[in-house]
Amino acid sequence: MSAFRRLVLRDLRLAFRQGGDAAMVVGFFVLTIVLFPFGVGPEPALLARIAAGILWVTALLAALLSLERLFQADWEDGSLEALALMPLPLEAQVLAKCLAHWLVTGLPLTVVAPLLGLLLHLDAAGYPVLVLSLLLGTPSLSLIGAIGAGLSLGARRGGVLLSLLVLPLYIPILIFGVAAVEASIGGFAARPHLLLLGAFLAGALPLAPLAAAAALRQALE
Amino acid sequence: MHRFANPARFMRLSAAILPWTAALSVVLLGLGIYLALFVAPPDYQQGEAVRIMYVHVPAAWLASFVYALVALTSAIALIWRHPLADIAAQSAAPLGAGFTLLCLVTGSLWGARMWGTWWVWDARLTSVLVLFFLYLGYIALVNAFDEPGRGARAGAILALVGVVNLPIIKFSVDWWNTLHQPASVFRLGGPTIAAAMLWPLLIMALGYTLLFATLLMVRMRTALLAAKLRALRLAEVEREAASLMPQQTALS
Numbered sequence: 001m002s003a004f005r006r007l008v009l010r011d012l013r014l015a016f017r018q019g020g021d022a023a024m025v026v027g028f029f030v031l032t033i034v035l036f037p038f039g040v041g042p043e044p045a046l047l048a049r050i051a052a053g054i055l056w057v058t059a060l061l062a063a064l065l066s067l068e069r070l071f072q073a074d075w076e077d078g079s080l081e082a083l084a085l086m087p088l089p090l091e092a093q094v095l096a097k098c099l100a101h102w103l104v105t106g107l108p109l110t111v112v113a114p115l116l117g118l119l120l121h122l123d124a125a126g127y128p129v130l131v132l133s134l135l136l137g138t139p140s141l142s143l144i145g146a147i148g149a150g151l152s153l154g155a156r157r158g159g160v161l162l163s164l165l166v167l168p169l170y171i172p173i174l175i176f177g178v179a180a181v182e183a184s185i186g187g188f189a190a191r192p193h194l195l196l197l198g199a200f201l202a203g204a205l206p207l208a209p210l211a212a213a214a215a216l217r218q219a220l221e
Numbered sequence: 222m223h224r225f226a227n228p229a230r231f232m233r234l235s236a237a238i239l240p241w242t243a244a245l246s247v248v249l250l251g252l253g254i255y256l257a258l259f260v261a262p263p264d265y266q267q268g269e270a271v272r273i274m275y276v277h278v279p280a281a282w283l284a285s286f287v288y289a290l291v292a293l294t295s296a297i298a299l300i301w302r303h304p305l306a307d308i309a310a311q312s313a314a315p316l317g318a319g320f321t322l323l324c325l326v327t328g329s330l331w332g333a334r335m336w337g338t339w340w341v342w343d344a345r346l347t348s349v350l351v352l353f354f355l356y357l358g359y360i361a362l363v364n365a366f367d368e369p370g371r372g373a374r375a376g377a378i379l380a381l382v383g384v385v386n387l388p389i390i391k392f393s394v395d396w397w398n399t400l401h402q403p404a405s406v407f408r409l410g411g412p413t414i415a416a417a418m419l420w421p422l423l424i425m426a427l428g429y430t431l432l433f434a435t436l437l438m439v440r441m442r443t444a445l446l447a448a449k450l451r452a453l454r455l456a457e458v459e460r461e462a463a464s465l466m467p468q469q470t471a472l473s
Contacts, residue, residue: 147382151375155365164361165379168354171347211382214299218374 003088004096011100014073021066025105026112029062033116044121051120052181055130056137059109060170063138066105067145067166068152068159070097071216075153084220090213094150098142098209106138122185129184129194136197137177143201143208144169150215173200226303228445235438242435249428256421264418273331275421279429280324284352287317287433291359292384295377305441307373310380311363312440316433318356324349355383 015021036054040046074080083093113134114127122130148166152158180193257275264271291310298306328346333339340346363376414422 147378151362151379152365154371155362155375156367157365161358161361161365164354164358168351168358169382169385171351211378214378215375218371218378221371221374 003086004092007083007088007093007096008100008103011097012103015100015104021069022104022108025062025066026108028065029058029109029112030116032058032061033119036120048121048123051117051122052126052130052185053178054120055113055116055122056133056174056177056181059113059134059138060141060167060174062109063105063141063145064163064166064170066101067142067149068162070101070146070149071153071219072149072158075219080216081220084216090216091209094146094209094212094216095205098139098146098212101146102139102142106134106142110134110138122181125187126181126185129190130181132194133177133180133190133197136194136201137173140173140197140201140204141170143204143212144173146212147208147215150212150219153216153219173197176200226301226305228305231305232442232445235442239435239438239442242431242438246428246431246435249424249431253421253425253428257425261418261421262415267335270331270334271418273327273334274418275425277324277327277331278422279426280320280327281349282426283429283433284317284321284324284349286430287313287320288352288356288380288384291317292380295380298373299377299381307377308441308444309437310377311373312444313437314356314359314363314376314380316436316440318353318360320429320433321349321353321356325353359383 033054036050037047040050071080074083084090086093110131113130117127117130145162145166148162148169151165152162155161176193176196180190180197183193184190253275257272261272261275263269291313294306294310294313297303298310325346328349329339332341359376359379362379363372366372366375
């Protein structure tokens with residue numbers, strides 16, 4: 001357990017010392033959201049209607065943006081090979097890296113999302129569910145993304161390839177994340193959608209590290 | 222199963238089977254198209270446009286089936302490291318992508334006629350589109366590495382991850398209740414489709430499957446021959462290099 005904690009702290013320290021992956025991701029999130037009123041027009045009714053979808057899609061893209069670096073730096077300087085020799089199973093290491101990645105990207109996105117909801121005139125009923133759905137959904141984004149990041153290590157055009165690999169797998173999370181917010185705005189129960197998001201997370205927590213660790217092993221061979 | 226993993230045996234077996242599957246698929250597709258276009262009755266609601274079904278539905282079946290096959294051969298390749306399984310998965314994927322595209326295009330044409338719109342964001346259409354992207358991602362990943370073995374292994378893992386999508390396609394009709402009609406062939410209590418329409422459909426499906434088997438064997442044979450050619454060329458280059466080596470040392 002202590003090795004796990006140390007790995008998380010190492011990744012967090014690296015993220016902060018290298019000058020803010022979190023700031024980059026949140027900056028991209030804010031800027032892209034701000035572009036939408038210019039694109040679709042400033043009418044509050046229209047913005048309120050599409051707010052939930054825009055917030056979720058943009059959060060997803062922002063999370064995707066930082067995925068490429070999840071294993072890249074460790075792979076390039078060889079520390080991934082050293083990590084693979086640790087007694088801690090590679091699956092647990094992937095989990096630690098995903099946790100660190102989520103703390104640096106998913107959590108800040110979740111914190112900023114309600115503020116951006118204000119800019120988009122999101123209905124008042126939607127805020128708690130928006131935060132809750134992002135809290136449940138963004139860890140799955142990091143976990144599933146780790147598979148793609150591991151698979152595309154060392155590939156030509158890795159970044160574009162990563163989005164092609166990962167975005168199709170993100171679709172169910174996007175569907176239920178947005179559905180939860182829209183249900184709460186429309187006065188329906190958001191609980192089933194949130195439960196499904198929780199189910200995805202419960203499935204991704206054990207399965208994604210398995211697949212990502214397999215991907216890392218074949219990258220290290 | 223391990224007996225068939227031998228590439229030389231596969232080359233011999235496939236050479237013997239190939240003419241038969243090719244001929245049979247031509248016959249079945251010809252018969253199926255004739256039955257579908259001239260014999261099968263027009264639908265009482267959809268009229269003549271229902272004939273798109275005979276092209277569309279088998280393509281949809283094959284789109285899912287081929288993905289399952291890619292995942293299965295990928296699992297075999299990962300577990301037993303059979304080179305033939307890798308080649309099978311890589312050769313099947315572009316064919317599956319082709320069937321998926323055919324399914325999407327014919328579905329769009331059918332939708333334009335029946336629903337009055339080219340595209341509907343309904344659950345089943347969307348998951349077939351996602352399946353298409355999964356195929357593209359697999360093909361891109363397999364070809365993204367300088368070392369071919371690396372791409373094969375990465376692709377195999379991706380295929381197993383993506384297989385989660387297949388049940389979503391199958392059950393999406395029940396999950397989201399939308400424009401797309403519910404399943405009418407495979408369901409409890411027997412098919413609801415008329416026998417005069419079912420027979421041409423099944424013949425077309427068999428023809429599609431045999432066509433796929435034929436093309437898969439051709440692609441696998443080509444891949445094996447290409448690998449052999451590459452190995453021969455490499456050996457030739459090495460032999461030349463070895464014969465040049467003493468002269469170079471003599472010069473220096």
